[in-house]
Amino acid sequence: xxxxxxxxxxxxxxxxxxxxxxxxxxxxxxxxxxxxxxxxxxxxxxxxxxxxxxxxxxxxxxxxxxxxxxxxxxxxxxxxxxxxxxxxxxxxxxxxxxxxxxxxxxxxxxxxxx
Amino acid sequence: xxxxxxxxxxxxxxxxxxxxxxxxxxxxxxxxxxxxxxxxxxxxxxxxxxxxxxxxxxxxxxxxxxxxxxxxxxxxxxxxxxxxxxxxxxxxxxxxxxxxxxxxxxxxxxxx
Numbered sequence: 001x002x003x004x005x006x007x008x009x010x011x012x013x014x015x016x017x018x019x020x021x022x023x024x025x026x027x028x029x030x031x032x033x034x035x036x037x038x039x040x041x042x043x044x045x046x047x048x049x050x051x052x053x054x055x056x057x058x059x060x061x062x063x064x065x066x067x068x069x070x071x072x073x074x075x076x077x078x079x080x081x082x083x084x085x086x087x088x089x090x091x092x093x094x095x096x097x098x099x100x101x102x103x104x105x106x107x108x109x110x111x112x113x114x
Numbered sequence: 115x116x117x118x119x120x121x122x123x124x125x126x127x128x129x130x131x132x133x134x135x136x137x138x139x140x141x142x143x144x145x146x147x148x149x150x151x152x153x154x155x156x157x158x159x160x161x162x163x164x165x166x167x168x169x170x171x172x173x174x175x176x177x178x179x180x181x182x183x184x185x186x187x188x189x190x191x192x193x194x195x196x197x198x199x200x201x202x203x204x205x206x207x208x209x210x211x212x213x214x215x216x217x218x219x220x221x222x223x224x225x226x
Contacts, residue, residue, distance in 0.1 A: 002157065035216075042201070042216040043158065090157050102148070103214070105157030 003027065006091050006106035014114055018079040021109045025072055025093030031055065032074040033103065034066055037088040049074055050096075078111070086113045118202045123221040126192050134187040134220055136202030141182050146205045149176065149187050151198040152219070158201065161187065165207075197224045 003026035013019055025032050034046040045058035049068035060066075063081075068074045078085060088110050092103040119137040126132040138147065149161040162169055162176045164185075169176040175188040189196055201219040 002159070004157075042218050043214075044216070045214060092157075102160035102163065103150075103158075105159065107157050 002104040002106065004091060004093050004104050004106035006089075006109050008109055009107065010110050010112075012112045012114065013081060015081055015083060017081050017113075018077065019081065019111065021076040021078070021089050021091075021111075023074045023076070023091030023093075023106060025074070025091075026104050029093035029095050029104070030072065031094045031096060032068055032072070033092040033094075034060075034074070034076050035090040035092065037090060037108075038084075039087075043090065046076070081113045083113050086111055117215065118204060118217055120200075120202050120217060120220045122218065123223065125223045125225060128194060128224055128226050129191055132189040132192045132196070132222065134189075134200050134202075134222065135184065136186070137184045138202070138204055139183045141204060142206065144206050144208045146207055147176065147178060147182075147185050148203045148205050148214070149174070150201045150203065151196075152201070153195075153198045161200070163205070192222075192224050194224050194226060197222055 005024040035043040046060040048056040148163040150158040199219040
């Protein structure tokens with residue numbers, strides 16, 4: 001158990017819809033990262049938040065947005081969903097915003113868009 | 115971030131050592147070498163990381179070439195539970211963020 005909690009674990013929805021994925025980082029971790037993993041692919045970095053502020057942005061679509069709340073949990077909002085958005089979405093956390101330390105990953109949210 | 119090159123897959127017998135190679139010929143002086151693994155249907159899990167010297171922990175050992183252009187993750191005695199995709203990633207310690215560029219990794223198959 002990494003200490004990172006993601007909900008929901010599974011989500012099935014239709015094209016055009018909007019969903020919200022939630023992540024609770026490990027206790028005390030200030031940074032939250034979101035990654036997307038499509039079938040049999042590596043992880044694609046989407047966005048990083050550090051202590052409530054956006055720190056880095058990767059290949060995140062304009063239809064996607066995220067935020068980190070004062071209690072440090074984070075939400076990833078996916079809107080106008082397309083079939084290609086079907087993927088595993090992972091959240092990770094770390095104590096700080098950089099350095100060489102490790103990331104702690106949640107078990108992911110599997111999104112299926114029909 | 116510099117890129118890494120790993121074999122797509124490797125097979126090993128249970129209870130034998132496994133050496134997973136990684137090439138990173140464009141590594142910079144401030145890049146740490148990180149290894150993560152992803153078991154089926156799970157999130158990635160940190161394995162080990164190092165900068166210049168070889169590193170050991172309870173999970174594995176990391177052997178880093180003297181010129182740092184390659185490294186090897188060593189599982190001393192593989193079990194069926196070690197079957198996973200292993201990712202070798204470079205992380206610039208001077209970066210203020212933590213993007214990590216993930217490749218396709220090496221799928222490790224353990225034969226009983």
